[in-house]
Amino acid sequence: MSGVPLDPVYGPPDAELPGEWPYTRGPYASMYRSKLWTMRQFAGFGTAVDTNERFRELLRSGGSGLSTAFDMPTLMGRDSDHPLARGEVGRAGVAVDTLADVEDLFSGIDLGTVTTSMTINSAAAIVLAMYVVLADRSGVDRRRLGGTIQNDILKEYQAQKEYVFPPRPSLRLVTDVVRFCETELPRWHPISISGYHIREAGSTAAQELAFTLANGFAYVEAIRATGLEVDQFAPRLSFFFNAHIDFFEEIAKFRAGRRIWARWMRDRYGATDARAMQLRFHTQTAGVSLTAQQPEVNIARVAIEALAGVLGGTQSLHTDAFDEALALPTESSARIALRTQQVVAHETGVAHVADPLGGSWFVESLTDELERRAEAVFAHLERLGDGSMLDGVVAAIEEGWFQAEIADSAYRFQRKLDAGRFVVVGVNGFTDGDETRPPTLYIDPAVEARQLARLAAVKHQRGNRKVDAALSRIRAEAADPCTNLMPAFIEAAGAYATVGEIVAVLEQTFGAWNESARV
Amino acid sequence: MSEVATPLRVLLAKVGFDGHDRGLKVVARILRDAGVEVLYLGLRQTADTIAAATLQEDADVVALSVHNGAHLTIVPEVVAAIRAAGLHTPVVVGGIVPSVDIPRLEEAGAAAVLGPGASASEVVAAVRAAADSRSVEVAGRRSHLPEQSEER
Secondary structure, eight states, X not given: OOOOOOOSOOOOTTSOOXXXXXXXXXXXXXXXXXXOOEEEEEEOOBSHHHHHHHHHHHHHTTOOEEEEEBOHHHHTTOOTTSGGGTTTTTTSSBOOOSHHHHHHHTTTOOTTTSEEEEEOSTTHHHHHHHHHHHHHHHTOOGGGOEEEEOOOOHHIIIIXXXXXXXXXXXXXXXXXXXXXXXHHOTTEEOOEEEOHHHHHTTOOHHHHHHHHHHHHHHHHHHHHTTTOOHHHHGGXXXXXXXXXXXXXXXXXXXXXHHHXXXXXXXXXXXXXXGGGTOOOEEEEEOGGGOOSSSGGGHHHHHHHHHHHHHXXXXXXXXXXXXXXXXXXXXXXXXXXXXXXHHHHHHTSOTTSSSSTTTTOHHHHHHHHHHHHHHHHHHHHHHHHTTTOHHHHHHHHHHTTHHHHHHHHHHHHHHHHHHTTXXXXXXXXXXOTTOOOOOOOOOOOTHHHHHHHHHHHHHHHHSOHHHHHHHHHHHHHHXXXXXXXXXXXXXXXXXXXXXXXXXXXXXXXXXXXOOOOOOO | OOOOOXXXXXXXXXXXXXOOOXXXXXXXXXXHHTXXXXXXXXXXXXXXXXXXXXXXHTOSEEEEEEOSSOHHHHHHHHHHHHHHTTOOOOEEEXXXXXGGGHHHXXXXXXXXXXXXXXXXXXXXXXXXXXXXXXXXXXXXXXXXXXOHHHHO
């Protein structure tokens, strides 16, 4: 503001620069000077029509991309009329049963210009198939479709627990999506390798970094095994991290992540294309850091966490709404969340210089330490997998290693809180003044009935012969691990087969996964 | 207050597709540290599986964790299934529950509702209070045994 001329980056003449291997300082030379991060606010609740309204509001308010939250039945690949879905339909995200819901969800939105992120894993391939059918029928060329499907099943077993099939057949679905996108959706990010949920489930920053990158290596090995070269597919892999409240450690985590990925991709997996070595990531502020007590204070937490994501060099950002420890955000709290990152982007000046903390003795030392700790985890997994990170990660899931590590960390943090060794303002310190109760989003229980009626109507109107034929094709092709299931999913989606019908057919071949209940 | 001769037995579960088990696992260990015997049913339970396990395991308290927004459906169903099994076992709820819904859960039979930020001592106290209230409620009767005849 004083008119001091700023260089795009600072450092001694021999310093590593942003945009240079191993990309500790950022994947691009000019970072936010040439392009701000994408402000991508996650939204979804009720029926597709309800969420469509919120999407349009976010785009009107200056959001630059869409991000879809699905309800738990959809995430689990079950229809709204499944017995276990009672009470969950449209509650924690939008309910999607058939293509008809996807049509409503994106009504009036040009799929050729907007980019869409879809947070779904077990049923990822099926929902992506629905999106492709919608684009085809809207006359949007598949090659123009931009966006991300989370499609990261490994962290489901480790942390979020929205799994359906056992790990190996699930990995086949993941690689089917990657192979399909390789030829059909060149602008699409077919996996978003996610540490976010690992962190929310209780891990430390060091564990989030290590487990997420280990999952990344496992996917690289699984995709390579299908015959694709790393330089072909790795540029489309993206990451998703948590921005928690421990400010400098978070920044160091992002910087270490880029460096580790670059080293492993080049030295271990033989990447030669720079884009195959550059870790790019989306960030979301830490839902778990938000408090139900004195909820307005969360706006300050979110601002600090958003700043950590930006100083860490994120490519896109979701800022949480302050009322999320109480309920899903209201339209008003969601707008404040977006405004918070707009303040970071446009008022604070932090976007003018790339990696402004590079060279800080503290941040560089933390970056090195997080890298060392991650390497120790990789060594453990590699031993477990007899040299294969893929086998090591799957074995560690099967023996419950990740799950136990995460639960231990969550427990240790709770003990710190209880002992007063960590103060959360408003929770175990400074607790006066917790009288305000902001109005929270009310989801009409009639949503469930509306969605059930919608599902029944679609089933009534569709041609069941086409559905049966498509499901038979899926059954046959599921039995052959070499066949890519995406074309069969697209046929079924186009015939208005339900997510639950498709998943049920797959389950007959793939089986189901249940983790042993233990603490 | 009755003398506690044997450790309290608390059954922990989540109902439906909700996979957020961080809180449930932390609570399990907090209770265990407090000398409570933990019966961890874990994820993807139904009202019926919980009622059956409560009966079979002779649980003193059922602790439900809810992060899927379905508390107004799940809690009354679980309470009803437990009562239908002839039991009076109190149900304690934890998770994300909007404050406006708390009285509704209490009306539906929840003995206590714990929100985010509850401390270990609050969790233990709520579970013990729930167990004690039940002992008072059924004072004079032999606790823990199903009493189908009185229910019907």
